[in-house]
Amino acid sequence: MIVAERKPIEKVLEMIAPYKKVLVAGCYGCVTVCLAGGEKEVGILASQIRLARSKDGNPIEVVEQTVERQCDAEYLAKFQDNVSSVEAVVSLACGIGIQYLAEKSPVPVFPGVNTLFLGANLDVGKWAERCFACGDCVLDKTGGICPIARCSKSLLNGPCGGSQYGKCEVSKDVDCGWQLIYDRLKALGQLDKLKEIIPAKNWKRDKGPRTLVREELTLERD
Amino acid sequence: MKEIKFENLKSGSNLEKVLVSGQFACTGEIGPPTYASFEEIDKHAREMKGKVDAVNFTDNQTAVVRLSSWGASLRLIYEHGMEPNLQVVCRDRNRLAIQSDLLAAYAHGVRNVLCLSGDHQSFGNHPGCKSVYDVDSVQLINMLKRLRDDGCFECGAECKVNPKFFIGCAENPFGDPFEFRAIRLEKKIEAGADFVQTQCILDMERFELFMEKVRELGLHKRAFICAGLMPVKSPRMARYMQTGVPGMLVSEEFCQRLEKAEDPKAEAVNITVEYIKRCQQIEGVAGVHIMAVAWESIVPTVIEKAGLLPRPTF
Numbered sequence: 322m323i324v325a326e327r328k329p330i331e332k333v334l335e336m337i338a339p340y341k342k343v344l345v346a347g348c349y350g351c352v353t354v355c356l357a358g359g360e361k362e363v364g365i366l367a368s369q370i371r372l373a374r375s376k377d378g379n380p381i382e383v384v385e386q387t388v389e390r391q392c393d394a395e396y397l398a399k400f401q402d403n404v405s406s407v408e409a410v411v412s413l414a415c416g417i418g419i420q421y422l423a424e425k426s427p428v429p430v431f432p433g434v435n436t437l438f439l440g441a442n443l444d445v446g447k448w449a450e451r452c453f454a455c456g457d458c459v460l461d462k463t464g465g466i467c468p469i470a471r472c473s474k475s476l477l478n479g480p481c482g483g484s485q486y487g488k489c490e491v492s493k494d495v496d497c498g499w500q501l502i503y504d505r506l507k508a509l510g511q512l513d514k515l516k517e518i519i520p521a522k523n524w525k526r527d528k529g530p531r532t533l534v535r536e537e538l539t540l541e542r543d
Numbered sequence: 544m545k546e547i548k549f550e551n552l553k554s555g556s557n558l559e560k561v562l563v564s565g566q567f568a569c570t571g572e573i574g575p576p577t578y579a580s581f582e583e584i585d586k587h588a589r590e591m592k593g594k595v596d597a598v599n600f601t602d603n604q605t606a607v608v609r610l611s612s613w614g615a616s617l618r619l620i621y622e623h624g625m626e627p628n629l630q631v632v633c634r635d636r637n638r639l640a641i642q643s644d645l646l647a648a649y650a651h652g653v654r655n656v657l658c659l660s661g662d663h664q665s666f667g668n669h670p671g672c673k674s675v676y677d678v679d680s681v682q683l684i685n686m687l688k689r690l691r692d693d694g695c696f697e698c699g700a701e702c703k704v705n706p707k708f709f710i711g712c713a714e715n716p717f718g719d720p721f722e723f724r725a726i727r728l729e730k731k732i733e734a735g736a737d738f739v740q741t742q743c744i745l746d747m748e749r750f751e752l753f754m755e756k757v758r759e760l761g762l763h764k765r766a767f768i769c770a771g772l773m774p775v776k777s778p779r780m781a782r783y784m785q786t787g788v789p790g791m792l793v794s795e796e797f798c799q800r801l802e803k804a805e806d807p808k809a810e811a812v813n814i815t816v817e818y819i820k821r822c823q824q825i826e827g828v829a830g831v832h833i834m835a836v837a838w839e840s841i842v843p844t845v846i847e848k849a850g851l852l853p854r855p856t857f
Contacts, residue, residue: 473663473665474633474634474660474661474663474674474676474679475676475679476660476676476679476680477679477681477682478679478680478681478682478727478730479681479723479726479727479730480718480719480720480723480727481660481680481715481718481790482660482713482714482715482717482718482742482790483662483663483718483789483790484718484719484720484789484790485717485718485719485789485790485791486719487719488789489789490662490663490666490789490790491663491665492665497719499720499723500719500720503720503722503723504720515723515726516726516729516730518681518682518685518730518733518734519681519682520682520685521638521677521678521682521685521686521697524677
């Protein structure tokens with residue numbers, strides 16, 4: 322999922338300082354799962370905003386609404402009525418949802434979260450990065466562990482000299498991605514894979530912002 | 544001195560000639576300053592002149608901004624008539640910038656290049672910077688080999704006057720996974736490394752174990768392996784390196800010798816000289832690389848005491 326965390330309330334208040342009526346827009350997608358921007362978090366932020374502003378003697382009206390996914394035009398349409406009745410929007414969706422809502426909104430849309438990474442839920446309250454969305458997956462060569470996301474230097478041909486006792490040179494709290502790859506390939510009896518030289522990568526930035534068009538689907542819709 | 548006739552040299556560098564002619568190589572290292580002056584480099588260059596076969600210049604070591612390794616290398620060539628070993632890390636430049644810098648470096652006379660990953664930016668003075676790692680060290684080695692041997696850039700396009708570098712790499716016998724270290728070195732040699740300078744050896748037994756693996760794979764016959772050595776001038780620094788530097792192993796004996804010594808600096812020289820002599824006995828070790836971090840001035844003393852003078856000339 323896309324993992325995000327709520328921006329501090331002070332930052333949010335700063336962004337909406339000039340306004341008297343705002344919408345706090347939530348998303349039932351990834352940000353609900355990572356407890357940053359679902360219906361519950363929308364309610365909490367809305368209350369915090371109301372309280373802070375009334376304490377300052379500058380009351381504000383806060384509307385709350387959450388839709389299935391802010392990264393999908395079909396669901397964004399549901400915001401139409403509320404968006405046209407407020408002066409600004411605070412979106413608690415990931416950066417994608419925030420931008421897509423902004424594209425469709427006549428009023429300014431502000432980020433209520435910081436979008437962090439593509440990660441997994443390791444335990445209650447713990448998330449960790451697992452994918453870089455590089456566009457050319459090498460997991461078949463590395464025992465299902467991504468060297469780009471898991472190695473602090475995104476090295477493709479083995480660990481740097483800073484790997485020791487299973488940890489990365491950056492911090493004793495960070496596992497060395499290549500130690501993980503080594504251990505996994507050893508367990509799978511595939512250590513030979515480590516000998517392959519992975520060539521310099523095409524980072525797929527040659528066409529600007531990346532897009533995906535699947536003709537068979539677009540035709541179907543027509 | 545007997546004239547040696549060289550054939551099929553890859554770069555023709557002095558370091559290559561020393562190694563190819565089977566003589567025990569000896570290189571030094573200068574960490575460029577964090578300010579815009581050659582003063583310190585000039586001082587150390589004068590100290591090392593005639594004492595080493597080439598001088599490494601580190602590339603923003605420990606991710607701290609320093610005078611560039613290519614700038615320092617040119618100074619060594621033009622001002623001192625000495626041979627640099629230009630270090631290049633993958634952290635700060637993409638493949639465009641690296642190839643471009645190296646075309647210029649070659650045109651100016653640089654012949655040795657040492658390819659490295661580079662310390663993570665979190666160690667340095669700009670921890671919030673965006674690192675590059677467009678290519679890793681193995682890919683960088685291969686890029687330079689293709690430039691030299693195939694006359695083409697990484698993209699495949701022709702390079703009309705191709706830089707013919709003596710390509711170096713590092714390997715850390717003290718990092719983990721230990722079983723992978725020699726294999727990783729094999730990958731670097733397969734990718735095109737001609738010579739190797741190891742991470743500094745402060746645990747000789749572990750290094751000997753590493754060299755056993757190297758010999759098992761026959762790597763010492765495919766590339767020249769130079770042992771990295773560091774005179775450590777204080778017991779405190781030795782202890783710090785033992786516990787606080789990731790990827791480093793420092794033997795207890797090493798620390799205790801410095802701690803018990805009346806004159807730790809003199810003992811540091813003694814240990815380094817002993818280690819050089821031990822390295823000369825290890826099959827497959829072709830030379831030593833002395834990196835006296837923040838103590839460059841001691842390099843000539845170490846080399847002299849180890850009996851490595853005079854250095855060969857061609």
